[in-house]
Amino acid sequence: MALNYKKSIGLFLLLSSIMSCKDKDVTLNVIDPGHFHASLLQKSSLEGVSYMVNVYAPQGEELEQYLKAIEGYNTREDNPTSWQEQIYVGDDFLSHLPKDSGHDVVMLAGNNRRKSEYILSSVEKCYNVLSDKPMAIDQDGWEKLKTSYDVAEEKELILYDLMTERYDILNNIVRDIVNNESVFGKFEYQNGPSVSMKSVHHFYKEVGGNALKRPEWYYDVTQQGEGIADVTTHLIDLVFWQCFPGQSIETNNVSIEKASHYPTWISRNQYALSTGADDFSPYLKQIEENGSIPVMANGSIDFKVFDMPVRMEVKWNWTPESGSGDTFEAVYNGTKVDVVVRQDASTDFVKSIFLTDDSLPTYNALKDILKKYPGVRAEYKKKEIEIIVPLECRVSHEDHFNMVASQFLKYVRGEEKMPLWEKSNTLTKYYITTKSVEMASL
Known part of the structure; x- marks a missing residue:
C-alpha cells in the first residue's frame, strides 16, 4: 500500500458531511497510532463502519508500522479487510481534525503523555472516542479526563475505555x-x-x-x-x-x-x-x-x-x-x-x-x-x-479488541444505552492509578 500523504483531506470530509448521518456508516479517525493496539482494532471489518479511515499523525516509524499492519490485513488470504487510509502527516496533525456532528469516532492507541489531551480535543470537536488504556497517567491527565467526560455527557457522546479483559x-x-x-x-x-x-x-x-x-x-x-x-x-x-x-x-x-x-x-x-x-x-x-x-x-x-x-x-x-x-x-x-x-x-x-x-x-x-x-x-x-x-x-486476546469495538459502536449508534456506571467507575479507576503514582513518589 503506497503511503498517500496528503496535506488536506477536506474534499473527502466535505462529501461525507453532506450525507445523512442516519444513512452513512460511521467513519473512524485514528490519531497518532503509536501502539500496535491501534492496528488491532482494524484487524477485522466492523459492521456499520466505513472502509475509509482518516489518520492524523506525525511523520515517523510508528505511523509506518501502523500502515504496514493495515496493509497486512488488507492483503491476507483469509478474510482480508478493505481499509483505505486517508492520511494527514505533520507536527500539527491534531489541529487538522475537523469538527464533527457527533456521528463519527476517534480511536486512540499510542503515546500516553498526550492521550488525555487527545481525548478532550476530540470530544470538544464532537467525536465519540474509543481509547486504549491508560487514558491518563498522572493527576493532570485525570483532571482532563474528568472534563472530557463532562463534555461528552453534555454533547451526548460516547467516551469509552478499551477494557478487553x-x-x-x-x-x-x-x-x-x-x-x-x-x-x-x-x-x-x-x-x-x-x-x-x-x-x-x-x-x-x-x-x-x-x-x-x-x-x-x-x-x-x-x-x-x-x-x-x-x-x-x-x-x-x-x-x-x-x-x-x-x-x-x-x-x-x-x-x-x-x-x-x-x-x-x-x-x-x-x-x-x-x-x-x-x-x-x-x-x-x-x-x-x-x-x-x-x-x-x-x-x-x-x-x-x-x-x-x-x-x-x-x-x-x-x-x-x-x-x-x-x-x-x-x-x-x-x-x-x-x-x-x-x-x-x-x-x-x-x-x-x-x-x-x-x-x-x-x-x-x-x-x-x-x-x-x-x-x-x-x-x-x-x-x-x-x-x-x-x-x-x-x-484470542487480539479478537477481544474487535469485541470491545463492536460493543462501543452499539452505544454510538444508539442500539444500546451505555450504563451509567461506566463513567463513574472509569474515573475512579484512574483516580486510584494516578493518585497511587503520586503517593509512591513521595
Whole structure:
C-alpha cells in the first residue's frame, strides 16, 4: 500500500458531511497510532463502519508500522479487510481534525503523555472516542479526563475505555462464581485482601511469532506511564466489574492505603535490541547510570472499595525464561471457598481457574453455574476443583479488541444505552492509578 500523504483531506470530509448521518456508516479517525493496539482494532471489518479511515499523525516509524499492519490485513488470504487510509502527516496533525456532528469516532492507541489531551480535543470537536488504556497517567491527565467526560455527557457522546479483559471467558466465569453465595459465600474481609492480583510482564518478548518492537518512548514513564498507572487499569477494572456488577463506584467510595514502585534496569544493549536504536534517546540520557536506565515499571497498590481490601501488584522483567511467558495470579477470598486464577509454569502458562474446595455440594453447585458455558466443565483435583475451559471455547486476546469495538459502536449508534456506571467507575479507576503514582513518589 503506497503511503498517500496528503496535506488536506477536506474534499473527502466535505462529501461525507453532506450525507445523512442516519444513512452513512460511521467513519473512524485514528490519531497518532503509536501502539500496535491501534492496528488491532482494524484487524477485522466492523459492521456499520466505513472502509475509509482518516489518520492524523506525525511523520515517523510508528505511523509506518501502523500502515504496514493495515496493509497486512488488507492483503491476507483469509478474510482480508478493505481499509483505505486517508492520511494527514505533520507536527500539527491534531489541529487538522475537523469538527464533527457527533456521528463519527476517534480511536486512540499510542503515546500516553498526550492521550488525555487527545481525548478532550476530540470530544470538544464532537467525536465519540474509543481509547486504549491508560487514558491518563498522572493527576493532570485525570483532571482532563474528568472534563472530557463532562463534555461528552453534555454533547451526548460516547467516551469509552478499551477494557478487553471483560470479554475473556475465564473472567466471566469468575464473575459468576464470586456472585453466587451458594458456592462462594461472601467476600472475606478479615484475613488480608479480599482480592489480590499479580501480573508479570516482559519488555522483550514475541507476539505472533515475532519479536515485539517497542517505540523508544515506551521506556520513558513520563510518556508511557509507570507500571502502576498502566497494567493496573485492567486489574482494577476487573475488581469493579466482577465484584460489584452494575454498581457505580465514586472516588469517595475508595481509599488508597499505600502505594509503592521500583525500577527495572534496562541496559543499552537491551534497549537497542528492543527498539532498534543504537543508543538511549536524549530524554533518557539524563537518567542513565553506568550504561543502564531505570524504568519505574514495578509496584503495588493497596486500596479499599466500599471497605473491601484489595491488593494489586505489577512487575516487568526484561525477557521471559525459555519456555515461559507472562504470568498472572488472582485470589478471590470467599467465606465458603477461595477462587484462584493461575497462569504460570504449573498451568503451562495457560490461564486456569481453581476452587480451594473439593466437596460434592460445591461441585454440584458449580456445575449449575457452568451450564451457560458450553464445553466448560469442572474436574476434581487434589483438594481443589479445576474449571476446564478448552482452547476452542476461548477467544484470542487480539479478537477481544474487535469485541470491545463492536460493543462501543452499539452505544454510538444508539442500539444500546451505555450504563451509567461506566463513567463513574472509569474515573475512579484512574483516580486510584494516578493518585497511587503520586503517593509512591513521595
